Amino acid sequence: MRLALIAALVAAPTLAFAADPIKDTVEARQGFYKLLGANMGVFAGMAKGQMDYDAAKAQSAADNIMLLTKYDIAPLYMPGTSSADYDGARAQPNIWEDMAGVQAKGAAFVEAATAMQAAAGQGKEAMLGALGPLGGTCKACHKEYRAK
């Protein structure tokens, strides 16, 4: 009995991790985009005047976004994780049929994120100047490849 309990405790985290690779992958992918969204939220908050422009905070958000562009998200686009396959996923099936198109949207995003990294800490006007183009690259990909 005691042994069985210990075995269950040892096994539980492993099982929780591997129980549903499709669900885990979709959630990890959405978590990645949530992080992007949270950092964009810093710029948006400053743009709307909900918080004062702060060069260090803006720079940190831009650096975080740049870091995320280095993350290899390809494994999180595992087959079987589209919006047609999994309830709750919003990655449209056309992604898997048009990887070149997705990569082009991704490259435009990286370019705009690079510009934001150079601008974010250089004053509110500079940050705002980079925000529109950066936000545009998020929207361009969502319009084409994300379910409503």
Ligand code: HEC
């Ligand atoms: C190359 C395409 C692409 C780019 C660029 C992109 N996204 Fe997305 N985003 C997606 C896809 C696809 C999903 C849907 C993922 C899913 O639900 O399976 C998504 C989902 C999201 C979500 C919802 C996450 C959740 O809670 O489920 C947020 C927030 C988001 N993106 C923010 C952003 C922001 C902010 C940017 C730009 C800084 C951005 N995205 C750039 C493709 C992209």
